[in-house]
Amino acid sequence: MASEKWDQDKQTERNGLPSRSKGGEKMISSIAELIADRIGTMPAGERRAAQTLIASYPMIGLKTVAEFSATAGVSSPTILRFVARLGFQNYPEFQSSLQDELAAQLQSPATRTLNPPSPGGGTVSPMLEATLDNMRETFRHLSDGQLADIAARLVDRRGKTFLIGGRFTDPLARYMAAHLAVVQPDVFHLAGQESMWRDRLIDMGKRDVLVIFDIRRYQDSLARFAEKAHQRGVQIVLFTDQWLSPIARFARHVIAGRTAVPSAWDSSAALFVVAEMLIGAVTRQLEAEGAKRIREMESLR
């Protein structure tokens, strides 16, 4: 009776990561980091391979060399040179390493939740941390109800929607306008000279909504504009920072986002996220009509 080992294969003395021998260097604990570390020293083709792998990490690396090379748009040998440069003896060894890493990840979902404790030198991590905190804080003070109200106001299509922003926040207004305009008519982004938008005031009335982005340092021109719009009965939705732009006084809805980050600039990321959610909420509510509209629009392109 064959009590021996079956297809006994040479029992892979599975190596972990390739030798990062020297002391004093930074700790490399995953292939992704290894790549990030060396991507700077790679030639163009291999860098494409690296980027492709990182983009859908690590799945591509588990497929065959041929598939990998195809998605990366390079030849097979380039892929092999790439893994060789990472320090692996051959492709299967590289794949094994990826699998081990995956296995470890799957077993401890905890490690997925947050980044490695962020080494001291990291100039990025503190900023990322701050940004994430900002978002949590922003949403702690922002209920679903409020967002739903605003979304409802934007959906209620008896009037028009105008959007405008300040020096650095105008792109947010544009971003929101670009999306809203797809799902509903009468969405206008106010750009250009102050005199330009002031003239649009004449088109605005009670049933219209004006979305304003204004963070420090608040711009007088925006405040003036907001006041006039308010006088005409326009409903104002204000995106501002935690210190509240003076426009808050005229606004029907105020969204106060946290903006503090360890940088010379304030961060608009939290406001950006709120804007995206509003876009999402509006789109969802318009699903029925919106779908038709979107199809029409597609056929026009």
Next chain:
Amino acid sequence: MASEKWDQDKQTERNGLPSRSKGGEKMISSIAELIADRIGTMPAGERRAAQTLIASYPMIGLKTVAEFSATAGVSSPTILRFVARLGFQNYPEFQSSLQDELAAQLQSPATRTLNPPSPGGGTVSPMLEATLDNMRETFRHLSDGQLADIAARLVDRRGKTFLIGGRFTDPLARYMAAHLAVVQPDVFHLAGQESMWRDRLIDMGKRDVLVIFDIRRYQDSLARFAEKAHQRGVQIVLFTDQWLSPIARFARHVIAGRTAVPSAWDSSAALFVVAEMLIGAVTRQLEAEGAKRIREMESLR
């Protein structure tokens, strides 16, 4: 754009699970369930294979038939009969299916976390969760070093900086341009008609940097532009999504942000945050000169 399922992975028409043809039967959505369903009807050897796979699911299934058979203590043909009984045509097909399953899991970490749907049928929270996850994921694959490299490239002021974006991402380009233009000269945002920017190509050369934002659906016009710029030796920095815009091919640096959220739209929030960090990094490096410049600018206002 709109109306696609949000975590929909482009490629892989790859057969999902084997034919669970009949209606009325219980839904099988993973290979693990499929096995649990059929393990009762399997002969001894295949059952050992099944148990082995379940025990360290799904890693063993990604290895070779030989390794699988060895760990299960059966012969290779038994493994093959096992996967055949599950309904797969051959072993590679079985592996692909496992990989797809894994990829789906990895891409929506939110679902792993098993968060209670949050009070009030909140439409907001899942989106916030997804957004935060996107950021964590994005930065997991993005090292300080890479950002520093790109920042250095932007700081190295022997050339000009051009920024451009797609239909919905152009505001990001604007946002970044607005900030960079404050701390350094020769920053240009390319807007308007395609013909407008194409004419600017003539000003671009080896020492210049072109920052492009391009996410699904990728715009041909941007790709054409990128290619021409690349031919002129312009250094391209690409902000894209995890599926990589075709422009990645020409890019010197690629930043792949996660964009999947439970909404009809893709989210650019992660890219926005990266952009802010880049702005911060550049500003920091230019501190000395920058401070002077900013003071000058202040006095001009």
Next chain:
DNA sequence: CAAAATACGTAACATATGATACAGCGTCCC
């Protein structure tokens, strides 16, 4: 208990897959 059917492993086979040699091309440097 005998005979048939099923299950399983051994060994040979075909091929998909990774590895290598080499030549063309672009780039950098002198």
Next chain:
DNA sequence: GGGACGCTGTATCATATGTTACGTATTTTG
């Protein structure tokens, strides 16, 4: 502007890998 170097793709090669055929062992059934 010319020569050397390095990078990349094509074509070829070796082999690891999945697959199949077949004979033996085991279980099932009348």
